[in-house]
Amino acid sequence: MDQLLAPAPLSDEVADDEVSSEPRSLLDRLFDRGLLVRTGVDGLYGRSGDFESVVEAIDRLATKLGAGDGAESLRFPPGMSRPAFERSGYLKGFPNLAGTIHCFCGNDADHARLLSCIEAGTDWTGDQAASEIVLTPAACYPLYPVAAARGALPEAGLLFDLQSYCFRHEPSLEPTRMQMFRMREYVRMGSPDQVLAFREMWLERGTAMMRELGLPIAVDPANDPFFGRAGRMLANNQRAQGLKFELNVPVNSEDKPTACLSFNYHQDHFGTIWDIKQADGEVAHTACVGFGLERITLALLRHHGLDIKAWPAALRERLWG
Ligand SMILES: Nc1ncnc2c1ncn2[C@@H]1O[C@H](COP(=O)(O)OP(=O)(O)OP(=O)(O)O)[C@@H](O)[C@H]1O
Numbered sequence: 001m002d003q004l005l006a007p008a009p010l011s012d013e014v015a016d017d018e019v020s021s022e023p024r025s026l027l028d029r030l031f032d033r034g035l036l037v038r039t040g041v042d043g044l045y046g047r048s049g050d051f052e053s054v055v056e057a058i059d060r061l062a063t064k065l066g067a068g069d070g071a072e073s074l075r076f077p078p079g080m081s082r083p084a085f086e087r088s089g090y091l092k093g094f095p096n097l098a099g100t101i102h103c104f105c106g107n108d109a110d111h112a113r114l115l116s117c118i119e120a121g122t123d124w125t126g127d128q129a130a131s132e133i134v135l136t137p138a139a140c141y142p143l144y145p146v147a148a149a150r151g152a153l154p155e156a157g158l159l160f161d162l163q164s165y166c167f168r169h170e171p172s173l174e175p176t177r178m179q180m181f182r183m184r185e186y187v188r189m190g191s192p193d194q195v196l197a198f199r200e201m202w203l204e205r206g207t208a209m210m211r212e213l214g215l216p217i218a219v220d221p222a223n224d225p226f227f228g229r230a231g232r233m234l235a236n237n238q239r240a241q242g243l244k245f246e247l248n249v250p251v252n253s254e255d256k257p258t259a260c261l262s263f264n265y266h267q268d269h270f271g272t273i274w275d276i277k278q279a280d281g282e283v284a285h286t287a288c289v290g291f292g293l294e295r296i297t298l299a300l301l302r303h304h305g306l307d308i309k310a311w312p313a314a315l316r317e318r319l320w321g
C-alpha cells in the first residue's frame with residue numbers, strides 16, 4: 001500500500017495503432033474503448049462504468065485527504081439561481097463560457113409555431129425565455145450566497161466540501177476540455193492568514209496525492225481565462241499576485257500539460273460581492289481548491305493505460321483498497 005509508484009510516462013497506446021497507420025487521437029481511443037460515449041456534441045460525453053469507478057475513487061481520495069478538517073459537506077444541483085449568478089460577477093470575466101437555461105413559456109399558438117419550426121428545420125429557439133436557473137460554472141459559485149445568509153463567520157472561519165457538475169461553453173476535441181464535467185472543491189472563508197494557510201496545505205496534499213497515483217506533475221502559476229482585452233489585464237494581475245496555481249499533468253501532449261487541480265485565492269472578491277464578514281467585521285477572504293475529477297481520471301488513463309484492470313497493483317490498491 002505504501003509502496004511508491006514511479007511517475008508513469010505517457011502510455012504509448014495512443015500513438016501506436018496496429019490496425020491502421022493513422023495514429024488515433026486520445027479521444028477516439030476513449031470512444032473505441034467505450035470509456036467515453038459520443039453524444040454528437042464536442043465536450044459532452046457519456047461515461048462508462050469503468051470510467052466512473054475511477055472518478056468515484058478519486059472523489060473518495062479527496063474525501064480522505066480532507067477528513068479531520070471538519071469541512072461541512074454540501075451538494076448543489078448543477079444549476080444555480082440566476083440572480084445569484086448575475087451578482088457573482090461571472091459574466092464580467094467569462095461571458096463566453098456561461099450557460100443559461102431557457103424554457104418555453106408560450107401558449108398554444110407559440111407551441112404550434114415551435115413545432116412547425118422543428119418540422120421545417122428552422123430556428124425554434126426564438127420563443128425560449130431565460131429561466132431563473134443558470135448552469136453552475138464552478139462548484140463554489142452557489143455556496144457564497146448561502147454562506148453570506150448565515151451572517152458573520154465564526155472566529156475560526158468556515159470550511160466547505162462541495163462537488164458538482166459544472167458547465168463551460170468551451171467545445172473542444174481535447175477530452176480534458178469538456179463542456180460538462182465534475183469539480184470537487186474545498187472552500188475556505190476567513191482571514192487572509194486562514195485562507196492562505198488552507199491553500200498552502202492543499203497544495204501539499206494535492207501534490208502528494210498525484211505523486212502517489214504515479215502521475216508526473218508540475219505546480220505552475222496560472223490565470224483564469226478572462227474574456228477580452230480587459231481580461232488580459234485581469235489575467236496578468238492574477239498571475240503577478242500569485243493568486244492561482246495549477247497542478248499540471250501531460251495528458252493531451254507533453255508540451256501543453258493539463259490543469260488537473262487548481263488552487264485559487266480570491267482575496268476579498270467574493271467576500272465583498274456577497275457581504276461576507278469575518279467575526280471582527282472585516283470583509284472575509286476566500287480560497288478554494290478544485291479537483292477536476294474527469295481530468296484526473298483521464299491523466300490516469302493516459303499514463304497507466306486504457307485498461308484499468310491492467311493498472312499496477314499498487315495503484316489499484318490505492319484507488320480501490
Ligand atoms: N473544461 C473542463 N473540462 C474538464 N475539467 C475542467 C474544465 N475546466 C476546468 N476543469 C477542472 O476544474 C478545475 C478547477 O477549475 P478552474 O476554473 O480552476 O480551471 P481553469 O483554470 O479554467 O482550467 P483551464 O485553465 O484548463 O481552462 C481545473 O483544475 C480542472 O481540473
Ligand SMILES: [Zn+2]
Binds near residue numbers: 138140288289
Ligand atoms: Zn471555487
